[in-house]
Amino acid sequence: MSTDENLCVDQAITEINKNGYTILRGFVDQQGVEDLKRLADKYFKPLGMEARRAAAARDYSYSEFDSKEAARKSLLVQTREVDDLVTDQRVLSIAEAVLLEGPPYYRRVRTAGTGFKDAYTRERDVRSLHRDDAIYPVRIPGKPLVLNTLLAIDEFTPESGSTTFVPGSHLWDKPVDPDHETVAIEMDPGDLALFGGEVWHGHGQNKTNGRQRCLAMLYVCGWLQPFNDYNAAFSDEQLAELPENLAELI
Ligand SMILES: O=C(O)CCC(=O)C(=O)O
Ligand SMILES: [Fe+2]
DSSP: OOHHHHHHHHHHHHHHHHHSEEEETTSSOHHHHHHHHHHHHHHOOOOOHHHHHHHHHSOOOGGGOOHHHHHHHSHHHHOSTTHHHHTOHHHHHHHHHHSOOOOTTSOSEEEEEEEEEETTSSSSSSEEEEOGGGGSSOOOTTOOSEEEEEEESSOBOGGGTOEEEOTTGGGOSSOOOTTOOOEEOOBOTTOEEEEETTSOEEEOOOOSSSOOEEEEEEEEETTSOOSSOHHHHSOHHHHHHSOHHHHTTO
């Protein structure tokens, strides 16, 4: 990494430790955003109206989560075109610094899911405040088990339903009130939001006519079972052919 990138990474780590989240501005350039739009057109499968209504009617529950099915749908299984983003050294350095460390004989970080999202087609119009770490039944305040990253393809504004955070709530030992005041982030296409699984967050409703797409890349402590069972989704031959830096994350 260049000196500038090192500085940027150090600042991001400080902010995640302090507030629970941060934004890397201009993480990918205009060409990178155009490439992501092309990939989103090809691989993003929006939920139909029926499925959206059904999902909105019930409470989203991890008990319905099928990790093998999710792995098969992951972009990493379908294409090699996002490998450079998933293995970006800046993101991996941040993940290694903020995630709860495990025993030295385990890998430090694993990828735990990669896919497109759109404010139009999320399971609910508004996502209520939650912690991403809640999928695991253990907790050390301020030491996340998961690092979530959202790479903006379209503009993120409060009006388009951008991600909302309760700054500093990764250190709280009590659940937050669902109506707690939040900060809605603003991102230009190409910006990357990173947040630890401990911070309370959600997203607003898209009140614009535009889309609010992003590429979500999730990382988890290397000693935990990732949500997505990639090993089951890749054949042995496919696994052997993955770029080395990606294979290390799987
Ligand atoms: O899509 C967003 O803005 C946030 C969604 C969310 O809660 C997540 O990705 O964990
Ligand atoms: Fe979340």
